[in-house]
Amino acid sequence: MSAADLPGTSVQNLVILISGNGSNMQAVIEAAARENWLGLLGARVAAVISNKPEAAGLGLAQQAGIATEVVDHRGYGSREAFDAALMQSIDRHAPALVLLAGFMRILTPGFVRHYQGRLINIHPSLLPAFPGLHTHRRAIEAGCAQAGATVHWVTPELDHGPILAQAAVPVLPDDTEQTLAARVLEQEHRIYPQVVRQLLTDLS
Numbered sequence: 001m002s003a004a005d006l007p008g009t010s011v012q013n014l015v016i017l018i019s020g021n022g023s024n025m026q027a028v029i030e031a032a033a034r035e036n037w038l039g040l041l042g043a044r045v046a047a048v049i050s051n052k053p054e055a056a057g058l059g060l061a062q063q064a065g066i067a068t069e070v071v072d073h074r075g076y077g078s079r080e081a082f083d084a085a086l087m088q089s090i091d092r093h094a095p096a097l098v099l100l101a102g103f104m105r106i107l108t109p110g111f112v113r114h115y116q117g118r119l120i121n122i123h124p125s126l127l128p129a130f131p132g133l134h135t136h137r138r139a140i141e142a143g144c145a146q147a148g149a150t151v152h153w154v155t156p157e158l159d160h161g162p163i164l165a166q167a168a169v170p171v172l173p174d175d176t177e178q179t180l181a182a183r184v185l186e187q188e189h190r191i192y193p194q195v196v197r198q199l200l201t202d203l204s
């Protein structure tokens, strides 16, 4: 019997939003299985939703037996219309937490408000440095000695919410955008599942 089977307890659903490779998504899925989040915390990854039908992460989620869905932003005339459709898909799972994992869309304030306190993101820089895109190139060009990743609550201002965890890595003299990105990504895969697990523990 798992915690999810106990009378009076309900499953805490996670919904993960992706746009691409889904390696952070995969790290969370693997941690959930390895650490038995369902049994210990009554939590599971209920669905993975992508705004891009070609996102490679969709296949990985399916291989793990997780429901996937595409809400293609190109099918909507405005950000508000897309976000409304996305919210409908997400809310079918009544998620305890919604994880942005390489989800490359700017979200409307209405969307962010709707999930306030349940919506987290991973960003490949040591916020508040380098919000937005091309973080690794910008860190190298600025001559930073350190780069890293941040997990944070999502607030209406892009990449600005309260910080939940950070991991730093050195920037090496011969680093390219790619080598630095790979070093940072390794840390992303470590800290994102850790934060999710901690939040689920606090909720359970």
Ligand code: GRF
Residues within 6 Å of the ligand: 018, 019, 020, 021, 022, 023, 024, 025, 101, 102, 103, 122, 123, 124, 185, 188
């Ligand atoms: C990661 O660096 C993430 O922090 C950023 O985009 C990249 C996506 O990687 N937002 P993946 O899709 O999780 O592999």
